[in-house]
Amino acid sequence: MVHRIDRKIIALLLLSQLWFLGCQTSTVAPVAAGKNSGKADAGQYFTNPIAEGADPWVLKKGEVYYSCGSGSGGIYVSQSTKLTQLGERVPVWQAPDSGWNAHNIWAPELHYLQGKWYIYYTAGRTPGGPFIHQRSGVLESSSGSPFGPYVDKGMLYTGDDLQHPESGKWAIDLTPFYLNGQLYAAWSGWEENATTDKTKQHLYLAKMSNPYTISSNRVKISSPTQPWETGGELDLNEGPELLKKKGKAFLIYSTRESWLKEYRLGQLTLADTLQDPMKADNWVKSSGPVFEGTEEVLGVGHCSFTTSPDNTEDWILYHAKKSATPGWSRDIRMQKFTWTQDGYPVFGKPIPAGVPLPVPSGQK
Template sequence: MGQAGLLGCKSSAVLEAPAETQAGKTDAALYFTNPVMDGADPWVWKQDSVYYSCGSGNGTIYVSQSTKLTKLGERVPVWKAPSTGWNAHNIWAPEIHFLQGKWYIYYAAGKDPGGPFIHQRSGVLESTTGSPFGPYVDKGMLYTGDSLQHPGTAKWAIDLSPFYLNGQLYAVWSGWEQNAATDRTKQHLYLARMSNPWTISSNRAKISSPTQPWETGGELDLNEGPELLKKNEKAFLIYSCRESWLKEYRLGQLTLSDTLADPMLASNWTKSDGPVFQSTAEVLGVGHCSFTTSPDNTEDWILYHAKKSAQPGWQRDIRMQKFTWTADGFPVFGEPVSSGVPIKVPSGQKE
């Protein structure tokens, strides 16, 4: 995306030593520690020096705002799922975006409560005012299938995220090749063109499948949570793989061979040789990230979630840390910073 909310391989993160006051104590206002809050699938959009975050719970999508990246503000409900319909239940991983002068929220939902989660599709909401807090109107289900002239043939789709590349608006998401009767179905990454923020205007193109040893071998092979990361002349898709409920959850990377190349062609994307961000002995199941910059735009930051324990399940918390770049323009995420270790607040953040 062409804004500070999205930016985008492996070495240790550099932590600065805590500043000491005359009393020999850490100046707490200059540092924070992970995790920063409970939750999963963190999403932050930076607009006019304000951070807007988005999340879901109990069938509701909320938005918060803050000038501090480490304190994302009060969660304000902006939309409630209808009692019936394709998007009545299982509201997952919303993202808020400012596109073409309006605020939009992209999310996944299903028609039936609970599992198996076989009905998930992707939808979009549009703010009817100039406010990220809405009110929002439901613009409907996005088409995520192979036969655009038959809208009822959308395929299972989650984690849809829009982005601009070379002036064209695209949608990227995680989906199934065919709808299935079990949610233990392999997930792939798909890309399609959009004619506006609420309309997909092409059939989908599969650009990645879980094929490498480091993204397979568990209970379910999947690629999900794709997010575009751009800097200078390079474009990346950072995505999650392995199982979200297990400690092996991790991030992989696709690199576009040339930012002028057609991103709809899988051959134009190169997959990383291994995970670009993965668990340590102390921080487990890291994945589903988003990217932003410090208040003064001099630093790049990754937000991600991690598991609260090694036991299978979806009890997770949200973390963040600074990342850097190699001399030739590739992101360096390092290792997840352990809980309780002081991290200097983003550059330019006020007390």
Template structure:
């Protein structure tokens, strides 16, 4: 019986061309559908999706993403960060009102046991985009797919007692720091009749996920040479990133429709410091993530971890061409940290380059 098995094995190896190979011979790589399937499990390439302003939240080993399309907001879920899942519409803008048009940059959050979506909208379609304000939706069930009720416009001005003094605001994002809920966003000093108005970053306290409970404070303005010099000076798309004792606000600067769009960084060196004191935020000396000749206009990011929580990942959008406009796609890559706790985002990796999937992804 053993002799028969030996003969069968010998014949099989001979048919594969393995017998007779000299020591050190490199055998041909296995190719075909199975090999390609195996590579698809181990590697991915950018871009991972169409769209812009990517937002991903990881909860209970599930990645929930959010975006806007067709005058509404969609949510998707997936166990794979590289495949964000089917986009399911969860909310449609009303026919009239402050939030009837220009739905921008939604984010889904799980706060105080409920699902919330923060978004930007305006009362008039198209430009000039002078009516943009920020609002919040609350799921009426325990599902991220809703249905959602509109909790209204968030106050983003300087006179809390007078809601009519709300100011232009986009890209609002909530976060907790030392048990206090805050909102950070991009806004104007005063409402204006042109959307070519300088944008700043503002911060305010929240008493619950749908109520801003303090006047805003300005924590950043586009003042550095790498933030200015184009068609419009702006800071926008702020997102909080925390690591041990430090907190960072990573934001977009330069013009979103141009290839010079890039990321800057504000650092709160000690999370026990009061974030409502602008002097506690230190701006980076230059962009912390910017485009190359192959990857254009990188910006408006979000952050998450690999399935096994051993890696940090940034998701961002990039322009498809150098021509001015908002034709963009969504990309992602792993980032690291310095020994003293600062993020290192590196250089955006060109489309089509195989990258290992996040650690623990199946």
């Protein structure tokens, strides 16, 4: 009798352990990457990645998120009320057959400035590499809609001699922003045009007189000089994006090689937005990367920022490599970030694909 009772107790214990492990698994089991249909609790969770592609750009206006990207020789825009589902990609502009912007359309950004929609983008006059002809341009919507139609406002001047527009220098990833009422443009560029795309990239800043005109010579505000920015095939700073909090301004930028798993984010800090951003010494570089890959999430970089639907949370969108193999096969991911008490961003570590995450606050 004793042995029978012992066997029953052991069986019950084993069953309870199996039940416990089953509960654990159902809580943290990865959902198929990018498939929100598998998430629990009626849409309260999502999983990364949220989309295919790279260089994610999202702008929140009112209750709508507008996304922008490039593909098939042109630029698309999408809209959605859900940050985790960026919406249908609608083509809004196709590159011309010839000219400075006929090929290599990269990293477009959609902005609403001075009552109009603008798209800033990178392009080149010859297809493929070496990518030595890349410049930055801007499109303006003629309809008041982010879906255009768009008018090509031309190449933006990105050089050292404003009196000679033809002297512009190689420039990619241009982004506009306001500080203290002044419109600026920041981008990644070369000191001099070169015959090889294995040329060091720096961050530059210039003033703008309107959304389609740069009105000052450029100022170099950052170079890849730190150990965590160098050591690979190419030293670069690129993809600058602005953040502001508690009187401080930050330029979050990408460094190391975009085609390698070491791609990561660095930070420049303007300690007081009343300081002149055109003075390079006013920008302080972080002592190390502020967001970098792990063994599970590779090559994180080229980000944009937005808020949750109810504006109570801050979110970073970024791309990651699909494998450790060198190349540009990437997908788009997002996660919430926080701030220190004195107003510095804390991005944490990239969360692996398939892990359920709560949707942004206020998302329906």
